[in-house]
Amino acid sequence: MILYLLTIVLLILIAPILLSYIKATKMVLFFKRPVPLLQGYRNFSKLFSKETIISEETSAITRYAPFLVLSPLLVTMFFLPPIVGGAYYVSFVDAFTITGLISLSTFFLMLLGLDSASAFGGMGSSRESFISALVEPAMILTIFSVSLMADNLGIGQAGVNLAEHFPKEHMASYLFAGISFFILLMAENGRIPVDNTETHLELTMVHEAMILDLTGVYLAIIETASSIKFVIFASLFASLFMPFGLDFIAPIAFVIFVLKLFFVATLVAVFEVNTAKLRIFKIPNLLGLAIVFAFLSLITFYVLGD
Amino acid sequence: MFIFDTLSLVFVALILLGSLPNLIYSTGYLPHIERKGYYQLHYFAFIASMLGVVVSANALVFLFFWEIMSLSSWKLILTEVEGKSTIKAARFYFLMTHFGFIFLLLFFLIVSDGNLQLGFNAMHLVASKFAYPGLLFFFLLLGLLSKAGAVPLHVWLPYAHPAAPSPASALMSGVMLKVALYGMLRFLFDILYPWPLEWGTTILIIGSLTSLIGILYAMGEHDIKALLANSSIENIGIILIAFAMGMIFDTLKLPYLSTFSFMAALFHIFNHMGFKSLLFMGAGSVLHQTHTKNIEKFGGLISSMPLTAFVFLFAAMSITALPPTNGFLSEWMIFQSMLDSSHIANDMALKISIPFAVFALAMTSGLAIATFVKAFGITFLGLHRSTNAKHATEVNFLMKAGMVLSALYIASLMLFAPFYLHFFDDVFVSLGRSSIYAKLFPDGILQIHSLGVHGGIVSPLILFGSLVLITGLMLLAYKVFDVKERFYHTWACGYRTAPHTQYTSTGFSGIMRRFFSWLYKPQEHIVKETLAGHETKFSDASYTVHVKPLFEVSLYENTKRVTNIISYWVYRLGHFEQTRYPAMIFNLLLFVLFSYRIFTDDVSLQMIILESAMMIISIKILIIGEKK
Numbered sequence: 037m038i039l040y041l042l043t044i045v046l047l048i049l050i051a052p053i054l055l056s057y058i059k060a061t062k063m064v065l066f067f068k069r070p071v072p073l074l075q076g077y078r079n080f081s082k083l084f085s086k087e088t089i090i091s092e093e094t095s096a097i098t099r100y101a102p103f104l105v106l107s108p109l110l111v112t113m114f115f116l117p118p119i120v121g122g123a124y125y126v127s128f129v130d131a132f133t134i135t136g137l138i139s140l141s142t143f144f145l146m147l148l149g150l151d152s153a154s155a156f157g158g159m160g161s162s163r164e165s166f167i168s169a170l171v172e173p174a175m176i177l178t179i180f181s182v183s184l185m186a187d188n189l190g191i192g193q194a195g196v197n198l199a200e201h202f203p204k205e206h207m208a209s210y211l212f213a214g215i216s217f218f219i220l221l222m223a224e225n226g227r228i229p230v231d232n233t234e235t236h237l238e239l240t241m242v243h244e245a246m247i248l249d250l251t252g253v254y255l256a257i258i259e260t261a262s263s264i265k266f267v268i269f270a271s272l273f274a275s276l277f278m279p280f281g282l283d284f285i286a287p288i289a290f291v292i293f294v295l296k297l298f299f300v301a302t303l304v305a306v307f308e309v310n311t312a313k314l315r316i317f318k319i320p321n322l323l324g325l326a327i328v329f330a331f332l333s334l335i336t337f338y339v340l341g342d
Numbered sequence: 343m344f345i346f347d348t349l350s351l352v353f354v355a356l357i358l359l360g361s362l363p364n365l366i367y368s369t370g371y372l373p374h375i376e377r378k379g380y381y382q383l384h385y386f387a388f389i390a391s392m393l394g395v396v397v398s399a400n401a402l403v404f405l406f407f408w409e410i411m412s413l414s415s416w417k418l419i420l421t422e423v424e425g426k427s428t429i430k431a432a433r434f435y436f437l438m439t440h441f442g443f444i445f446l447l448l449f450f451l452i453v454s455d456g457n458l459q460l461g462f463n464a465m466h467l468v469a470s471k472f473a474y475p476g477l478l479f480f481f482l483l484l485g486l487l488s489k490a491g492a493v494p495l496h497v498w499l500p501y502a503h504p505a506a507p508s509p510a511s512a513l514m515s516g517v518m519l520k521v522a523l524y525g526m527l528r529f530l531f532d533i534l535y536p537w538p539l540e541w542g543t544t545i546l547i548i549g550s551l552t553s554l555i556g557i558l559y560a561m562g563e564h565d566i567k568a569l570l571a572n573s574s575i576e577n578i579g580i581i582l583i584a585f586a587m588g589m590i591f592d593t594l595k596l597p598y599l600s601t602f603s604f605m606a607a608l609f610h611i612f613n614h615m616g617f618k619s620l621l622f623m624g625a626g627s628v629l630h631q632t633h634t635k636n637i638e639k640f641g642g643l644i645s646s647m648p649l650t651a652f653v654f655l656f657a658a659m660s661i662t663a664l665p666p667t668n669g670f671l672s673e674w675m676i677f678q679s680m681l682d683s684s685h686i687a688n689d690m691a692l693k694i695s696i697p698f699a700v701f702a703l704a705m706t707s708g709l710a711i712a713t714f715v716k717a718f719g720i721t722f723l724g725l726h727r728s729t730n731a732k733h734a735t736e737v738n739f740l741m742k743a744g745m746v747l748s749a750l751y752i753a754s755l756m757l758f759a760p761f762y763l764h765f766f767d768d769v770f771v772s773l774g775r776s777s778i779y780a781k782l783f784p785d786g787i788l789q790i791h792s793l794g795v796h797g798g799i800v801s802p803l804i805l806f807g808s809l810v811l812i813t814g815l816m817l818l819a820y821k822v823f824d825v826k827e828r829f830y831h832t833w834a835c836g837y838r839t840a841p842h843t844q845y846t847s848t849g850f851s852g853i854m855r856r857f858f859s860w861l862y863k864p865q866e867h868i869v870k871e872t873l874a875g876h877e878t879k880f881s882d883a884s885y886t887v888h889v890k891p892l893f894e895v896s897l898y899e900n901t902k903r904v905t906n907i908i909s910y911w912v913y914r915l916g917h918f919e920q921t922r923y924p925a926m927i928f929n930l931l932l933f934v935l936f937s938y939r940i941f942t943d944d945v946s947l948q949m950i951i952l953e954s955a956m957m958i959i960s961i962k963i964l965i966i967g968e969k970k
Contacts, residue, residue: 158845
């Protein structure tokens with residue numbers, strides 16, 4: 037139980053560092069001077085001490101939505117697979133609940149965009165709704181395939197099962213599911229081929245457009261939510277597609293897991309540096325690729341048999 | 343004459359639960375209606391006839407109440423006639439509902455063996471002896487699904503349901519569609535059991551298409567009630583998917599999974615009744631205050647109608663299947679039952695094709711989020727888009743009470759899901775299945791288990807509790823830290839924030855409309871007042887877009903055209919060449935006699951060839967005659 041709570045605290049603490057790390061890696065690759073790894077914390081404390089400006093055009097939604105964007109993601113943190121063998125984990129929550137909680141967070145984010153009565157907010161919500169509608173089927177099919185390989189629908193149990201019996205005989209479908217999940221990781225967290233979190237050019241904004249009108253504490257909450265969303269996806273990727281290192285003693289297992297998270301972050305950074313942002317109407321091609329890979333993964337699993 | 347088994351009683355409960363809040367709401371809505379007596383007469387007849395349908399025990403009573411139900415709802419559509427569109431919608435509804443009725447009648451004429459007062463159980467014998475059960479199944483599908491609004495018999499629904507006064511639309515979408523599904527449950531279990539695999543897959547395909555097409559048209563809609571009606575089509579599709587999974591599992595001898603899927607379907611029936619009634623009531627309140635159905639004319643209503651906005655948001659969250667709402671629970675059960683298709687042994691083709699239905703359902707739920715963000719966000723958030731919206735106030739007490747009651751019903755479905763599931767379990771026990779309640783809740787009522795091996799588990803109460811706890815703690819922290827707040831206008835690039843700087847509903851669904859343009863085929867009209875001949879500078883511009891459903895264009899209008907051509911020929915025969923009347927009657931008689939043989943005796947190919955040759959010769963000689 038202590039390990040379980042420790043894991044959650046560790047993941048929450050590491051979340052802002054991971055995003056700063058991606059930014060720093062990208063800057064190194066662009067021959068710029070990188071930002072410090074604690075930049076996320078600095079931003080947070082700065083935003084937290086600023087006064088919060090609330091738009092006169094908004095309603096009660098703006099008051100509550102930031103909290104409702106963050107809280108489903110925090111609840112999800114409790115349901116992730118264990119990172120140390122033998123630690124307590126919530127075995128019963130299945131992947132639909134997790135995708136549902138992430139959708140809940142996105143739902144309130146989209147309402148937040150529409151609440152400020154600005155054209156940017158609506159634009160961002162409209163684009164986000166389009167992307168998340170296409171992410172949903174790929175996500176569920178990928179989860180379906182992974183749960184078949186892990187022989188359990190519960191996400192925590194699936195992580196443990198994969199670590200104990202690595203599905204060697206289903207390497208092809210495992211790989212396809214991995215590719216599909218990585219594309220989803222990029223899409224859901226607004227990384228470059230889909231959205232650019234660092235831009236403030238309105239023509240390309242998705243996530244930033246929705247929160248353009250927030251400042252102070254509310255912005256700090258939303259930024260925290262997006263970093264936690266990234267850490268959820270990164271740790272799911274680490275637990276489901278790199279299922280090793282659980283059987284070491286706790287401190288070493290922790291270090292291995294953190295290294296895995298940084299590996300995923302590096303992968304994202306390298307991928308981002310080497311691709312251009314897609315037009316909004318080209319995004320279905322990328323997500324279609326994820327859907328096709330998820331189907332391929334399922335079909336190879338069935339054809340090759342149990 | 344009447345039957346009161348568990349299935350009937352559960353549907354009686356459904357209708358009563360749907361009608362009670364509706365009745366209170368309707369009483370509050372009444373001052374808005376001009377023809378009060380007319381409306382109330384048909385309103386109560388409508389509720390009573392629906393109750394009659396679900397408790398009737400033989401074909402005659404069933405068809406009688408079914409017809410009263412159709413006619414009273416048809417009259418309800420005609421309560422407020424605003425121009426030709428209402429009359430057109432009512433006529434379309436009348437036509438489609440009787441199109442379905444004919445097939446139901448044909449179905450009953452065959453299975454009741456001439457005695458329409460035969461009980462449903464006795465019909466099973468007749469049906470099992472009938473040589474073509476597939477034909478019976480298709481009659482049933484056409485008869486019931488044209489009422490339920492499944493693709494491609496759904497086109498009337500977005501016209502008819504919004505045309506009625508809002509309480510009546512809530513009843514029609516929320517309850518009447520479910521009565522058609524009651525028919526599916528009753529007749530498939532009582533009369534047409536056992537089912538071949540093809541029936542299940544047929545319904546699965548229909549359900550997947552229905553859900554996708556319904557939600558796509560809901561997305562493109564800018565009449566709020568038509569949006570909700572299209573979303574009803576989507577939900578019927580979702581229910582049909584669960585229903586089909588139940589049939590497939592039953593055929594493949596997986597009884598527990600089959601019962602689980604049917605329970606998911608029944609749960610979604612109850613859920614959809616709750617939130618769709620509430621959404622229609624919410625839309626009705628908005629309509630009542632703003633006097634328009636056009637979503638572009640709303641905006642900012644959350645400040646003037648807070649309660650309506652809150653219940654609408656609650657229902658929208660439920661219909662988009664966001665945890666921990668009841669809509670999520672039933673959709674979770676449906677996904678679980680589809681994922682259990684991995685237990686199917688030695689039918690690879692079926693196993694590989696079910697993920698396509700999973701894809702359709704997942705895509706539907708993704709698009710539903712977009713649709714209801716649009717419906718709620720454009721209606722209630724932002725600034726007032728018209729003077730009508732500016733003058734809106736909260737509705738009267740009775741209407742509020744109706745909406746709150748409905749919201750409480752939805753909340754009870756979420757909080758007391760095990761209680762409702764217990765009833766649904768009883769239904770299938772009474773239909774001859776073994777109980778799965780103990781398997782659903784092996785460790786207490788907090789966790790709902792899926793029935794597959796190593797299936798998933800969900801616990802609505804824990805989810806709800808943890809979400810409330812964490813959000814509450816954060817709100818408390820916000821209060822404790824005493825954050826400094828300042829109020830100022832929304833930033834609009836240095837310009838003033840005004841209603842017309844907001845995103846519109848058309849703009850919101852613009853991306854979807856462009857991406858799915860092969861389906862929508864939007865008709866766009868742009869009018870621009872350009873300044874000094876510059877292409878890009880204009881003082882005034884208006885952009886309207888209209889989406890005509892593809893099915894209506896391709897299927898219905900073409901059918902209309904062909905029917906017109908045929909009726910022209912019949913007219914010519916009838917009016918100009920009366921000498922050929924006896925010849926036509928003779929040929930018709932011949933046709934009926936020959937067709938009757940096919941149903942009664944074994945048919946051989948030689949006989950069919952011989953008979954058709956005789957028909958062709960007699961038509962050639964007697965009707966067509968020599969060329970002049």
